[in-house]
Amino acid sequence: MTAANDNTNCAAAPTNAELDASCRGPVAFLLISASLWLVVATVLGLIAAWQLQAPGFLAGCQWFTHGRVKPAAFNALLYGFTLQAAFAVALWLIVRLGRAALSGPFSLLIASKLWNLGVTLGVCGVLLGDNSGHEWFEMPRYAAPLLLVAYLIIGGHALVTMHARRERGLFATQWYLLLALLWFPWIYSTALWLLHVHPVRGITQSVVNWWFIGNLQLLVLVPFALACAFYIVPKLTARPLHSRDLAVFGFWTLVLLGGWCGIPAGAPIPAWFITVSIAATALTLGPALAVTGNLFMTWKGAFSRVRNNPALAFALIGLVFFLGWSLRAAFSGFRGPAEGLRFSNLATAQDQLLLAGAVSSLLFAAVYELAPRLASHAWPCAGLPRAHFWGTLAGTVLAQVSLAAPAVFAAKSSPVGGVMALPVPMLAFAGVALVGLANLAFVAHVFWLAACHFRQCRCKENVLALFKGQADAEAAS
Amino acid sequence: MNPDPQSSAPLPELPEPTFGKAGLPMWPVLMLAALFFGGQLYLETYGGGFRADVYAETLKTPPPTGDLSEEEKLMLRGAEVYKLCSACHQPNGMGTPGQFPPLAGSDWVLAEGPNRVIRIVLDGVQGPIKVKVKDAVTEWNNAMVPWRDPLSDADIAAVTTFIRRNKDWGHNASLVKPAQVKAIREATSAQAGRNYSADELLKVPEQ
């Protein structure tokens, strides 16, 4: 807790409570906003998923035609929920691991509001028809720059806080956060410049778009997620990380390879771009296996702790989803399999597995750990995290199997020649709906926790544990 | 907001994570080395030579397109352009007796090189001119319009190739390339607007 010696050069090392207090405002704001966007994304996503099997649903209304609702839902999920939650978790982790108070909390609040304004304008713009035409980057040019400006403030303060850290050693979490925080503005500003401000010629715009998507996935979202994993697993299993050298290896190989992925097979560009991307994607098996291997070796023998700790449970499924995503990406990228798989539901399944599966689960794991500390109050309900976990797991598995299996086993074409016909469309919708409902349970729980914090109530006396039964389980193991 | 002073006991927390002592196992390094080697082979085989014009991954140069050879293109275009000439020299190249000389079998057309015939097409010819077909020499005296302005280098090359290599007339002289026409056009720019006479042309070497 407090440092034993008081050095005039070095003030007393802050306690966890002080560190949490320094970052409470911005992190809580980001988390609450992220939760609200999760609700919006879930509602819009359910509409879009339902429209896939009932095309007449809301078809008469031009703002809710499928081609507008789908990107609106996706952008709300990616920029509204995932990235904001990632920033919140990143700020808290940097503060906690560096043992230094957060710098500039007030400007961070302004920046978060600006980010939310940008996402709101963007999602509304997409619904109104101002789609930019680039996937994962649909926000129109009056909204996208706002995100960059907001991020520069957020990322800037995060890096300043990391630079001013007391704990000079950098844990694996911080390497990945540094990677994500550095690379996001680079790719976002490149995409902004080359696609909005000074659009490049013809298909090179699509090359920039594919590069942006690949980099966002492997060098921003995955690092945020792995930062959470590297924090949660060793901490909550009370074990040291299995191997530092393996973690270093996994990190640098990801950095080396991640930027080259993203160009799909069969794209209408010279062959070498595609070949380089396919090779790099196959090689990312190296870092994926190194990272998951390292974490599972850390975990070995302590898997039983998952039973009473939703944070660990989400970390487990997050890592499994990440490994599955990497393996599937590596093998389906080659030209042979891609010929049958590329435009099929496998692409939808991959995006779902990464965004709503792996990255979300690992972010949830971190949120389950950090939110009560910020709120100085335990999670009020034991049932909602269970519902969240099982809903996410069952829904993701159901969605994955129902989307990917027909693609892999070559579903018969629909009468109009699309390759995405599903034998039982309701299964995929059911999977997506389960995940959506589970997320709504999570959001409800977050607001309940916030209410408990503001009322400073003592409605749940779990002072010895974050979750019911956790203390007993830990005492027993 | 500050935590409630009544619940001053912070929530229980495990210590922050630390690194363990295990070293780097060999399997990921070996696996990645093997993947890198495979990746190099893959790039070499399917990289399309890293060229901007190769879309087929197994090739190193752009594929042949079964396109026409240069001669075939010139002959096709030349047949089109010849329609302009056929008004006087006739579609069968026999010319109009007493008026316009024949091209089929003509020694002017079948000379070793195309220097003279290119000049004739560029700036026309006027006055008496002798044309030898097989062993018969005939005399002609008329004016041929110049084609320097209406026809491009490519078109003049095409039509002169056509008249020199037309199989229907039994011709098999050499091709004419647009670059040759361009060189002569520039070298004779002073001649523009003035027809040649036969004597001037005979002074020009054939090749």
Add this chain to the structure above:
Amino acid sequence: MTRGALIFVGVLFSLACSWAALIFGSQLHLGALQPAAILNSSELYPAPRPGLAQQGAVVYRANGCFYCHSQQVRQGGITFGAVITDPGTNAPAVVAALRARFPSVSADTAQQTPGKLPVVIAADTTAAAANQAMKPFTDIEVKTELTFKNLGADIAAGLGPRGSVARDYLFDNPPLPGSLRAGPDLANVGSRAPEKFVGIWSFSPAARTNDALQAIERERHHLAHLYNPAAVAKGSTMPAYPFLFEKRPLKPGAKPSPDAIQLGKDTPSDGFEIIPSSDAKALVAYLLSLRHDASLAERAVPRPPRIPTPSTNAAPSAPAPKP
């Protein structure tokens, strides 16, 4: 790994390499692309879209059509072959060369073959092997031609005669190649043969041979499809776009306006007619402008071999009479 600055620099350097290769490399290779001549023609391809089609591209993008429709034809390779197009005058030598190439063929068949042009002397092989097969024939003054076939599942499915290339998207801002095919690929929807519209759409027999009629019928089909996809294509999961159309009251006994869409037996008969808005017309104009089938140097479209017709081999006719 304790120095943040070291990680910062290392990450920056590694990632800058990939940025340079993919972004910069694509600019070097494709950034200055210009329209190029179509093979065997002096026309340049592509040409910028006419105004209505350009507006239609905006409608296509605003309504997110590219989330379900791709606009790229993929190609899986090329095989080459060779044919004889003109056996020339030395028939015995040609027959001998044919028998040398195809030893299992009987003498009679070989004798008759030069008369049945084009004669296939190589098929489904590499370019080098096809050229090798052509050599004995070109040596004896026989006209041969290299042929090729474009391979790939997309081409076999009739989505286009060749794979899409970068030049096809030169005037698309932004290009919309798409990443899913809930509906068919649209790269060649402007020129797809009537029978290649999967199953449902039917063109009148007159339209199959008359391009102008076919253009009109295509436009009508697209408009009807946009208004109510399920009526035109059974089992379609495409949403309807009624907001691109206007329902106007039709006085009883009055003729419907020429713009009104025709849905066959689904034409509403309740006193209304459906008129496409300018957005709908622009969108259809855009769809009809989508073609990736010009034969280019980087990806050519196979054409039938040029067999000289007998009339060009005739002896010169008698001199024309004096004018």
